[in-house]
Amino acid sequence: xxxxxxxxxxxxxxxxxxxxxxxxxxxxxxxxxxxxxxxxxxxxxxxxxxxxxxxxxxxxxxxxxxxxxxxxxxxxxxxxxxxxxxxxxxxxxxxxxxxxxxxxxxxxxxxxxxxxxxxxxxxxxxxxxxxxxxxxxxxxxxxxxxxxxxxxxxxxxxxxxxxxxxxxxxxxxxxxxxxxxxxxxxxxxxxxxxxxxxxxxxxxxxxxxxxxxxxxxxxxxxxxxxxxxxxxxxxxxxxxxxxxxxxxxxxxxxxxxxxxxxxxxxxxxxxxxxxxxxxxxxxxxxxxxxxxxxxxxxxxxxxxxxxxxxxxxxxxxxxxxxxxxxxxxxxxxxxxxxxxxxxxxxxxxxxxxxxxxxxxxxxxxxxxxxxxxxxxxxxxxxxxxxxxxxxxxxxxxxxxxxxxxxxxxxxxxxxxxxxxxxxxxxxxxxxxxxxxxxxxxxxxxxxxxxxxxxxxxxxxxxxxxxxxxxxxxxxxxxxxxxxxxxxxxxxxxxxxxxx
Amino acid sequence: xxxxxxxxxxxxxxxxxxxxxxxxxxxxxxxxxxxxxxxxxxxxxxxxxxxxxxxxxxxxxxxxxxxxxxxxxxxxxxxxxxxxxxxxxxxxxxxxxxxxxxxxxxxxxxxxxxxxxxxxxxxxxxxxxxxxxxxxxxxxxxxxxxxxxxxxxxxxxxxxxxxxxxxxxxxxxxxxxxxxxxxxxxxxxxxxxxxxxxxxxxxxxxxxxxxxxxxxxxxxxxxxxxxxxxxxxxxxxxxxxxxxxxxxxxxxxxxxxxxxxxxxxxxxxxxxxxxxxxxxxxxxxxxxxxxxxxxxxxxxxxxxxxxxxxxxxxxxxxxxxxxxxxxxxxxxxxxxxxxxxxxxxxxxxxxxxxxxxxxxxxxxxxxxxxxxxxxxxxxxxxxxxxxxxxxxxxxxxxxxxxxxxxxxxxxxxxxxxxxxxxxxxxxxxxxxxxxxxxxxxxxxxxxxxxxxxxxxxxxxxxxxxxxxxxxxxxxxxxxxxxxxxxxxxxxxxxxxxxx
Numbered sequence: 001x002x003x004x005x006x007x008x009x010x011x012x013x014x015x016x017x018x019x020x021x022x023x024x025x026x027x028x029x030x031x032x033x034x035x036x037x038x039x040x041x042x043x044x045x046x047x048x049x050x051x052x053x054x055x056x057x058x059x060x061x062x063x064x065x066x067x068x069x070x071x072x073x074x075x076x077x078x079x080x081x082x083x084x085x086x087x088x089x090x091x092x093x094x095x096x097x098x099x100x101x102x103x104x105x106x107x108x109x110x111x112x113x114x115x116x117x118x119x120x121x122x123x124x125x126x127x128x129x130x131x132x133x134x135x136x137x138x139x140x141x142x143x144x145x146x147x148x149x150x151x152x153x154x155x156x157x158x159x160x161x162x163x164x165x166x167x168x169x170x171x172x173x174x175x176x177x178x179x180x181x182x183x184x185x186x187x188x189x190x191x192x193x194x195x196x197x198x199x200x201x202x203x204x205x206x207x208x209x210x211x212x213x214x215x216x217x218x219x220x221x222x223x224x225x226x227x228x229x230x231x232x233x234x235x236x237x238x239x240x241x242x243x244x245x246x247x248x249x250x251x252x253x254x255x256x257x258x259x260x261x262x263x264x265x266x267x268x269x270x271x272x273x274x275x276x277x278x279x280x281x282x283x284x285x286x287x288x289x290x291x292x293x294x295x296x297x298x299x300x301x302x303x304x305x306x307x308x309x310x311x312x313x314x315x316x317x318x319x320x321x322x323x324x325x326x327x328x329x330x331x332x333x334x335x336x337x338x339x340x341x342x343x344x345x346x347x348x349x350x351x352x353x354x355x356x357x358x359x360x361x362x363x364x365x366x367x368x369x370x371x372x373x374x375x376x377x378x379x380x381x382x383x384x385x386x387x388x389x390x391x392x393x394x395x396x397x398x399x400x401x402x403x404x405x406x407x408x409x410x411x412x413x414x415x416x417x418x419x420x421x422x423x424x425x426x427x428x429x430x431x432x433x434x435x436x437x438x439x440x441x442x443x444x445x446x447x448x449x450x451x452x453x454x455x456x457x458x459x460x461x462x463x464x465x466x467x468x469x470x471x472x473x474x475x476x477x478x479x480x481x482x483x484x485x486x487x488x489x490x491x492x493x494x495x496x497x498x499x
Numbered sequence: 500x501x502x503x504x505x506x507x508x509x510x511x512x513x514x515x516x517x518x519x520x521x522x523x524x525x526x527x528x529x530x531x532x533x534x535x536x537x538x539x540x541x542x543x544x545x546x547x548x549x550x551x552x553x554x555x556x557x558x559x560x561x562x563x564x565x566x567x568x569x570x571x572x573x574x575x576x577x578x579x580x581x582x583x584x585x586x587x588x589x590x591x592x593x594x595x596x597x598x599x600x601x602x603x604x605x606x607x608x609x610x611x612x613x614x615x616x617x618x619x620x621x622x623x624x625x626x627x628x629x630x631x632x633x634x635x636x637x638x639x640x641x642x643x644x645x646x647x648x649x650x651x652x653x654x655x656x657x658x659x660x661x662x663x664x665x666x667x668x669x670x671x672x673x674x675x676x677x678x679x680x681x682x683x684x685x686x687x688x689x690x691x692x693x694x695x696x697x698x699x700x701x702x703x704x705x706x707x708x709x710x711x712x713x714x715x716x717x718x719x720x721x722x723x724x725x726x727x728x729x730x731x732x733x734x735x736x737x738x739x740x741x742x743x744x745x746x747x748x749x750x751x752x753x754x755x756x757x758x759x760x761x762x763x764x765x766x767x768x769x770x771x772x773x774x775x776x777x778x779x780x781x782x783x784x785x786x787x788x789x790x791x792x793x794x795x796x797x798x799x800x801x802x803x804x805x806x807x808x809x810x811x812x813x814x815x816x817x818x819x820x821x822x823x824x825x826x827x828x829x830x831x832x833x834x835x836x837x838x839x840x841x842x843x844x845x846x847x848x849x850x851x852x853x854x855x856x857x858x859x860x861x862x863x864x865x866x867x868x869x870x871x872x873x874x875x876x877x878x879x880x881x882x883x884x885x886x887x888x889x890x891x892x893x894x895x896x897x898x899x900x901x902x903x904x905x906x907x908x909x910x911x912x913x914x915x916x917x918x919x920x921x922x923x924x925x926x927x928x929x930x931x932x933x934x935x936x937x938x939x940x941x942x943x944x945x946x947x948x949x950x951x952x953x954x955x956x957x958x959x960x961x962x963x964x965x966x967x968x969x970x971x972x973x974x975x976x977x978x979x980x981x982x983x984x985x986x987x988x989x990x991x992x993x994x995x996x997x998x
Contacts, residue, residue: 017546017547024540037739044516048516
């Protein structure tokens with residue numbers, strides 16, 4: 001190891017420690033901090049994030065990166081470090097154009113805006129959130145003006161969350177998907193709805209917490225490297241492969257929500273816990289490609305979790321923990337978790353109508369960033385699109401435009417990742433069955449670990465080092481296509497709804 | 500405000516942010532971090548604590564403090580800031596003698612040692628902890644050699660936790676207490692034990708968590724400024740008056756443990772939540788005098804919590820939440836929470852035998868630091884003293900020498916605080932009754948808030964600004980004496996045990 005490289009690693013360690021405490025402050029702000037303690041946390045977060053930003057965009061950093069990119073130095077590095085240096089040089093190029101003051105200001109506004117969103121959602125009052133949302137939109141435009149001056153803002157946002165998946169491709173895929181599933185959805189909705197009377201009960205929240213643990217155990221969450229918390233909106237956070245945390249939110253009248261959030265976030269966590277540990281605390285670690293990341297969470301949640309065979313080895317245990325389900329047969333439970341219906345909340349939607357929840361948000365983000373829609377018109381546009389796609393209109397913003405946290409911290413362009421994830425999942429299902437045989441049989445025989453192992457080896461271990469398109473090409477042997485997802489939906493629901 | 504003072508406050512803010520994240524790292528290490536994530540947290544904690552230490556002991560700090568202590572500058576400050584500057588100058592004088600490398604090393608060893616203690620307790624294996632304990636003892640001696648070179652090490656330790664209460668006074672008070680309660684204890688133990696058969700059950704842990712919330716609500720814990728967590732050993736942590744957190748530990752077979760931990764830690768928290776907010780983030784805030792602090796937690800736990808009138812307004816609600824208590828009458832419950840018996844675990848002991856748990860630890864600390872007892876002989880000495888004071892010998896170290904976390908992070912000299920707290924409590928009870936009338940009546944009439952208000956105004960609001968002896972003198976009108984505590988014990992248990 002060269003002296004230069006050694007010094008560089010020490011420099012990175014300083015940045016890494018600053019980032020580590022910012023992660024922890026964020027975790028705590030979303031899970032634990034009391035109302036009056038929030039401001040002190042947010043102040044520390046902005047301070048340390050800015051210190052980290054200064055080190056990441058310093059002249060010293062530039063000198064390190066330039067020197068390490070010399071042919072001589074590069075020849076001494078292994079492949080992981082070659083990737084890391086190149087990726088950091090690319091990040092430096094973008095981020096060093098952001099003024100430090102602006103970076104600090106947007107970091108502070110993110111916390112303020114998140115806090116305002118929490119309050120707005122609790123009080124069901126969009127006006128509390130609106131000024132912060134306006135500011136986040138303006139600041140995000142400014143931010144991308146610095147980092148990607150030659151790109152359309154929304155294109156740059158999409159690229160942030162799924163590098164290399166350009167806006168045109170995403171637009172085309174979503175259009176094909178919409179056309180592919182609309183006829184199916186229409187047929188399903190014309191059939192009689194399953195009986196839901198057994199689900200109109202109160203489900204003990206403590207018991208739901210125990211079910212979450214059972215589900216995380218079952219899918220392979222590693223407790224030596226993982227922890228759990230509770231938050232307004234479920235999310236996963238990773239410090240590195242050795243400390244990956246999931247959160248959940250429990251509703252007394254809707255246990256299926258916390259079960260599927262558990263499986264979804266568990267899928268994210270299994271990804272992060274199984275990244276090559278050699279990448280820990282570098283840009284090669286936790287995967288930045290959110291379509292790929294969501295493909296993992298949604299594979300567990302939908303492809304596995306909404307399959308009756310997934311539940312066969314554990315349903316009796318679930319009933320023991322949650323006796324409110326004791327008169328619900330596995331078949332009835334399976335019908336309910338695949339109950340296709342137009343509903344308000346994205347995170348609780350079935351896997352088919354879910355597509356429209358994302359398309360709606362994607363189109364609204366386009367309206368905000370391409371057509372400069374005023375924030376004041378957002379609730380109306382939301383409701384109009386709900387009417388258009390799902391034929392229902394939320395009575396209040398809490399179950400409408402205020403439901404998701406994503407816009408509160410400026411994560412515009414994230415939502416399409418969910419649907420890209422599902423599109424990839426259709427393809428991954430085919431690839432897994434080609435390699436391992438029937439997923440139904442694997443699940444029924446309690447061999448979910450074989451599926452997890454396959455995902456570990458084919459996807460997780462690579463962390464951030466392979467672009468989404470490359471991953472799909474290498475794992476599935478072809479370019480991204482919606483066809484397998486449509487096929488999966490069609491076969492599954494034709495059978496289930498007797499179409 | 501002078502420019503100098505303004506600059507100084509900005510300098511303090513830097514230190515304060517470093518301390519804030521260290522607190523958060525510590526909180527997370529004790530409540531949440533997964534096993535494999537511990538090391539990264541500990542590394543960050545040592546790094547940021549050392550950065551804070553460097554700023555606190557820098558030449559710049561010395562210059563600020565010297566300049567601000569000039570007559571001219573002091574005349575511009577309010578009383579709180581006069582106190583803060585003087586206290587910081589005193590701390591600087593001690594701490595600036597500690598070499599930075601040593602500070603960092605002992606901070607790292609504290610985390611390692613805490614982690615080893617956790618594992619040793621879980622595995623019931625003292626040998627895992629022993630080498631770390633040896634190191635903590637050696638390093639603590641070195642530390643006090645720097646900070647208090649002219650003092651005996653154990654005297655300096657005692658002074659750290661209860662400034663101004665010298666070793667001779669503590670020794671005398673403990674001796675008087677021992678002599679005062681031994682005849683009472685002997686009489687109690689000669690009586691027939693109350694029937695405990697109704698407590699030989701499993702108590703739902705989730706329900707115990709709900710009881711904790713009820714109890715915290717009841718005694719006046721402020722949820723807007725407070726949060727809860729779970730830990731191996733219950734503790735309270737304060738960032739400032741706006742973010743004060745308590746933890747608990749639940750045992751399925753021992754609900755009284757978590758109830759009284761809830762009340763105890765709640766007492767600490769009510770103290771910290773009600774310190775003058777003008778002191779936040781300065782050395783005037785969270786009270787360093789642990790005898791005074793323990794007097795508040797133990798006042799709630801024992802003087803109030805073990806009084807039957809405390810439970811009258813809430814016992815039915817407790818039974819609803821914890822139906823395992825439904826056939827236990829309030830009188831039976833009250834007998835059990837005042838069941839005097841020789842037992843192994845300090846935090847679960849009744850308030851009378853508790854005194855001996857502390858005296859035992861105090862004498863062992865003296866053996867370690869005055870007589871240089873080897874760590875290898877510690878378990879034997881523990882067991883010998885248990886035999887001597889409580890006539891029982893723990894079968895394993897988990898319920899013996901390994902039970903408490905205090906020695907793991909070098910908090911030698913802390914234990915006496917608990918007993919000083921109880922001694923103060925006897926005096927505080929007299930003072931409250933002189934001001935407000937019968938505590939029994941106040942509790943029975945659901946006026947615990949009046950007691951809390953009295954404690955807020957007489958003690959909490961002062962935070963760290965008044966030495967223990969002064970506090971007792973001003974609030975109780977006389978010097979510290981064990982007599983009221985002995986009187987309280989004697990009257991209460993003479994009645995309860997029909998002596």
